[in-house]
Amino acid sequence: MRLILIEHMEEAVTRWVLEEYKEAGRVAGEAGFRLIVAGVRNPLHRAQLQAHGLETWITHSWEACDNPKAIVLDMWAARDLQPWEAEVAECFIVGGIMGDHPPRRRGLMLTRHFDWAATRRLGPGQLSVDGTVKVLTQVAAGRSLSDLEMAESPTIEVETPLGRIEVTLPFTYPKRNGKPWISRGLARLLASGIVWDEA
Numbered sequence: 001m002r003l004i005l006i007e008h009m010e011e012a013v014t015r016w017v018l019e020e021y022k023e024a025g026r027v028a029g030e031a032g033f034r035l036i037v038a039g040v041r042n043p044l045h046r047a048q049l050q051a052h053g054l055e056t057w058i059t060h061s062w063e064a065c066d067n068p069k070a071i072v073l074d075m076w077a078a079r080d081l082q083p084w085e086a087e088v089a090e091c092f093i094v095g096g097i098m099g100d101h102p103p104r105r106r107g108l109m110l111t112r113h114f115d116w117a118a119t120r121r122l123g124p125g126q127l128s129v130d131g132t133v134k135v136l137t138q139v140a141a142g143r144s145l146s147d148l149e150m151a152e153s154p155t156i157e158v159e160t161p162l163g164r165i166e167v168t169l170p171f172t173y174p175k176r177n178g179k180p181w182i183s184r185g186l187a188r189l190l191a192s193g194i195v196w197d198e199a
Contacts, residue, residue: 001034002089002140004133005061006096007110008040013048015189021096023130023183025054031137037096038064062113065091070117072110073132081120086140093117094132125152125172134174134181151180158190 028035039060040046070091095110122135155168173180
């Protein structure tokens, strides 16, 4: 089974981190991939992730995946991922980084360990971790990036404890059925007021 490795690069497993990882795992599994959160050295983080059914490795992704058919996904890469590349690759590496706006290029902390692997991007926008997996699985299924409909910085309405608000997410999401493909769990987090909790 082909692997998607999320290199865990956050200092805490927040509700947002957990939701992105869980959604990424669900989408990967449905597409026939094995998703692993790698580099989880903190035992508390491992326990938190494993409690939600996520497979974790203490080993870092660059130590575990030295396969020549590996591709590191990085929004700053010079070339877009092509369907034929995604079809033959056996291991994909995703940075487990919650994005910043504007991006700070923290992905370099990951890609510098993979000077032997191909580095590709999934279009020009900054994707969430689960958004990355959603786009990747579609490209691996044979769809070109140019064929995918994307939503850049989508605005959604949610009912929060402080009233109905509009939330603009500063990332790019693939669309499904004409709408940004945002997980139900993330929508629930936004409705719970997480925009204030984790601001």
